[in-house]
Amino acid sequence: xxxxxxxxxxxxxxxxxxxxxxxxxxxxxxxxxxxxxxxxxxxxxxxxxxxxxxxxxxxxxxxxxxxxxxxxxxxxxxxxxxxxxxxxxxxxxxxxxxxxxxxxxxxxxxxxxxxxxxxxxxxxxxxxxxxxxxxxxxxxxxxxxxxxxxxxxxxxxxxxxxxxxxxxxxxxxxxxxxxxxxxxxxxxxxxxxxxxxxxxxxxxxxxxxxxxxxxxxxxxxxxxxxxxxxxxxxxxxxxxxxxxxxxxxxxxxxxxxxxxxxxxxxxxxxxxxxxxxxxxxxxxxxxxxxxxxxxxxxxxxxxxxxxxxxxxxxxxxxxxxxxxxxxxxxxxxxxxxxxxxxxxxx
Amino acid sequence: xxxxxxxxxxxxxxxxxxxxxxxxxxxxxxxxxxxxxxxxxxxxxxxxxxxxxxxxxxxxxxxxxxxxxxxxxxxxxxxxxxxxxxxxxxxxxxxxxxxxxxxxxxxxxxxxxxxxxxxxxxxxxxxxxxxxxxxxxxxxxxxxxxxxxxxxxxxxxxxxxxxxxxxxxxxxxxxxxxxxxxxxxxxxxxxxxxxxxxxxxxxxxxxxxxxxxxxxxxxxxxxxxxxxxxxxxxxxxxxxxxxxxxxxxxxxxxxxxxxxxxxxxxxxxxxxxxxxxxxxxxxxxxxxxxxxxxxxxxxxxxxxxxxxxxxxxxxxxxxxxx
Numbered sequence: 001x002x003x004x005x006x007x008x009x010x011x012x013x014x015x016x017x018x019x020x021x022x023x024x025x026x027x028x029x030x031x032x033x034x035x036x037x038x039x040x041x042x043x044x045x046x047x048x049x050x051x052x053x054x055x056x057x058x059x060x061x062x063x064x065x066x067x068x069x070x071x072x073x074x075x076x077x078x079x080x081x082x083x084x085x086x087x088x089x090x091x092x093x094x095x096x097x098x099x100x101x102x103x104x105x106x107x108x109x110x111x112x113x114x115x116x117x118x119x120x121x122x123x124x125x126x127x128x129x130x131x132x133x134x135x136x137x138x139x140x141x142x143x144x145x146x147x148x149x150x151x152x153x154x155x156x157x158x159x160x161x162x163x164x165x166x167x168x169x170x171x172x173x174x175x176x177x178x179x180x181x182x183x184x185x186x187x188x189x190x191x192x193x194x195x196x197x198x199x200x201x202x203x204x205x206x207x208x209x210x211x212x213x214x215x216x217x218x219x220x221x222x223x224x225x226x227x228x229x230x231x232x233x234x235x236x237x238x239x240x241x242x243x244x245x246x247x248x249x250x251x252x253x254x255x256x257x258x259x260x261x262x263x264x265x266x267x268x269x270x271x272x273x274x275x276x277x278x279x280x281x282x283x284x285x286x287x288x289x290x291x292x293x294x295x296x297x298x299x300x301x302x303x304x305x306x307x308x309x310x311x312x313x314x315x316x317x318x319x320x321x322x323x324x325x326x327x328x329x330x331x332x333x334x335x336x337x338x339x340x341x342x343x344x345x346x
Numbered sequence: 347x348x349x350x351x352x353x354x355x356x357x358x359x360x361x362x363x364x365x366x367x368x369x370x371x372x373x374x375x376x377x378x379x380x381x382x383x384x385x386x387x388x389x390x391x392x393x394x395x396x397x398x399x400x401x402x403x404x405x406x407x408x409x410x411x412x413x414x415x416x417x418x419x420x421x422x423x424x425x426x427x428x429x430x431x432x433x434x435x436x437x438x439x440x441x442x443x444x445x446x447x448x449x450x451x452x453x454x455x456x457x458x459x460x461x462x463x464x465x466x467x468x469x470x471x472x473x474x475x476x477x478x479x480x481x482x483x484x485x486x487x488x489x490x491x492x493x494x495x496x497x498x499x500x501x502x503x504x505x506x507x508x509x510x511x512x513x514x515x516x517x518x519x520x521x522x523x524x525x526x527x528x529x530x531x532x533x534x535x536x537x538x539x540x541x542x543x544x545x546x547x548x549x550x551x552x553x554x555x556x557x558x559x560x561x562x563x564x565x566x567x568x569x570x571x572x573x574x575x576x577x578x579x580x581x582x583x584x585x586x587x588x589x590x591x592x593x594x595x596x597x598x599x600x601x602x603x604x605x606x607x608x609x610x611x612x613x614x615x616x617x618x619x620x621x622x623x624x625x626x627x628x629x630x631x632x633x634x635x636x637x638x639x640x641x642x643x644x645x646x647x648x649x650x651x652x653x654x655x656x657x658x659x660x661x662x663x664x665x666x667x668x
């Protein structure tokens with residue numbers, strides 16, 4: 001990988017030359033695109049308040065992980081939690097920032113409030129259910145007139161955290177999906193068509209009669225897309241809403257989750273939305289610059305506060321439950337150390 | 347008055363000018379050498395990086411990586427088969443569509459078009475080449491894909507899919523996005539390049555030969571068919587190869603309209619993937635040292651080799667013209 005490194009270093013030094021305009025105390029982060037809007041909104045408000053700027057490059061979770069492992073940024077961001085052994089070997093602290101969720105969207109004329117569940121969605125994406133008037137879909141939608149139209153499944157062609165969350169849900173609710181396809185940022189889709197980004201999936205679904213797709217809730221809400229209801233683990237029909245996402249977040253098993261990687265997929269709880277997930281920050285436990293690391297922590301400490309929560313909620317993200325934030329603050333104080341001294345104290 | 351002043355300045359400059367010294371000229375020549383060698387080194391480094399970066403994937407999967415049709419990021423089993431097929435298939439569609447159009451436009455411009463019309467059409471074609479790839483992608487996604495899904499694909503599927511053999515090209519649901527749509531968009535993108543070279547070739551046909559043909563009573567079509575085209579045939583084939591080369595590496599527009607499915611299908615309407623679109627889609631989430639990244643780099647190397655072969659062929663053919 002020698003040449004890769006040489007070219008990579010060249011690209012980075014070029015990047016550094018351009019970002020040189022920002023002041024030295026500014027924080028640099030890179031990674032997941034899903035939380036990018038809220039990080040940027042936080043950065044703008046934080047800069048106004050404290051004068052400390054934050055440059056966040058939305059380059060994808062994989063890129064964020066690479067950059068923080070190589071220590072070319074102050075923090076990395078990833079939608080899917082990093083594996084425990086990888087966190088260990090790169091000595092990174094992982095903590096969630098906000099919670100988001102994924103919703104299913106459909107293009108089906110004349111059908112209001114369509115209800116689906118994970119097993120049926122997985123069958124659709126495996127090509128086992130091909131018509132909207134299939135008996136399995138009709139069983140979930142008693143009393144609704146479903147058309148004899150072919151189902152066109154649409155998925156994200158670019159590898160993304162959204163696909164990771166969605167396929168995790170399909171794998172959790174459908175054994176065949178788990179065995180044959182699995183859950184990852186990109187998978188070998190058995191059927192359907194891929195489109196780039198939320199906008200690509202939404203556009204393709206809009207253009208194609210009988211299409212079904214999945215997008216982040218924030219995107220669906222901002223564009224007023226027709227979403228479906230889902231049957232959750234408790235057997236209740238839930239409509240995507242901030243309240244349903246919060247229930248999912250509270251139902252998650254935070255206390256036993258290592259590295260805060262609590263699964264919010266298909267949690268118990270009557271009102272919990274089943275496709276919910278947190279997005280994560282990766283911070284070095286052995287920072288090269290204690291001051292810089294402290295700035296990052298101060299920023300997220302502020303973001304977990306009332307002001308940060310208000311901004312997140314305005315953008316349809318779900319703030320973390322209070323007890324989880326307390327745990328994260330403890331982890332900051334005890335785990336992030338420069339020369340054996342904690343860089344930040346609560 | 348002006349002339350005298352500038353004349354005086356010119357002589358002043360000449361007398362003030364010191365003759366190029368023993369140092370400065372070799373430095374200048376050295377810089378020129380540097381510029382030339384730089385290109386070679388850059389190209390060599392890129393090839394080496396792609397090959398070295400992709401080597402672990404080749405070691406892992408063996409030579410069957412080249413034709414294996416598996417692309418499963420979950421189990422980390424990768425193969426280039428679907429993408430190589432998609433790259434060639436979509437590029438060939440693009441050339442098949444662009445070729446007759448380019449012939450028509452080029453001959454119209456050189457022989458038929460009245461003087462005042464020649465320039466606007468020529469400029470319009472050059473402007474097509476100046477439209478950024480992403481714009482073609484958006485146009486394709488928002489305009490062409492819905493049109494294909496609503497008006498082109500359903501009747502074609504109804505009429506042609508029951509026919510044996512040919513029917514295999516028209517299977518599947520009318521998604522709009524797919525191989526054919528990608529080929530059509532790319533055809534428009536390579537049209538200006540092929541047309542420009544055709545115009546050049548047709549203009550290089552000596553007028554005397556054409557006049558002679560008209561003189562013995564040949565029609566426009568006969569002159570075109572029997573004089574102009576045979577005169578520049580090899581160069582034209584070279585132009586087509588150049589267009590093919592451009593189509594092979596096209597990324598952004600294709601990613602929007604090809605449907606991005608890593609599945610093999612002979613159907614024109616089935617979603618597929620090209621090497622370039624796969625790299626664009628998968629790269630952001632491929633982490634350092636992962637097999638996926640290595641497979642992507644190896645894909646890049648394969649694309650490089652394919653493009654190199656096509657480009658070398660086109661160079662060879664263009665050079666042997668006449």
